[in-house]
Amino acid sequence: MAARNTARKRAFQILFEADQRGTDVLTVLADWVRHSRSDTRQPPVSEYTMELVEGYAQHVRRIDELISQYAVGWTLDRMPVVDRNILRLGAYELVWVDGTPDAVVLDEAVQLAKEFSTDESPSFVNGLLGRFKDLKPSLRRDEE
DSSP states (O other): OHHHHHHHHHHHHHHHHHHHHTOOHHHHHHHHHHHHHHOTTSOOOOHHHHHHHHHHHHTHHHHHHHHHHHSTTOOTTTSOHHHHHHHHHHHHHHHHOTTSOHHHHHHHHHHHHHHHSOSSHHHHHHHHHHHHHHHHHHHHHHHO
16 A cells, blocks of 8 residues: 555645646646656656546545635635645545545545644644545535
C-alpha cells in the first residue's frame, strides 16, 4: 500500500499546486507527467495519481459545495490551502472511489494533514471527512 500512499501524496501536491497557481488541475497534472517523462530525476506520475486527479476534476464543483456546506465556521476561501486540498482529495476518494476502504481514506488524509499542515488540521480533516463518510450514500445520490 506504500504505492497508494505515494500516489495520494502526489495527487494532493498537484491539487495544491493548481490551487496556488489558480490553474486547472488537469493542466498541472499534464505538466507533472510531461516533466517526469523528460527529466529522469523526477519520479513518474502513477496511474493511481492520475485517476485521483482526473476523478477530482470531474466532481470539483460538487466537492467544493460539500466542503462549503459542512465545514462549520469556515468558508472555502478562508480555509488553509493545505487543508482545503487534503479535504478535496479525501472527499473525492471517500465518496466516489469504491475500491478503497473508508477508514484508509480517512487515515491517509489525516496523515497528510499531520505532515503538511497545522496541529489542529488532523482533527478538522478527520471530523469533516468523517461526516462525509456518514452521509456518503446521500452525497452520491444528490449529485445524480
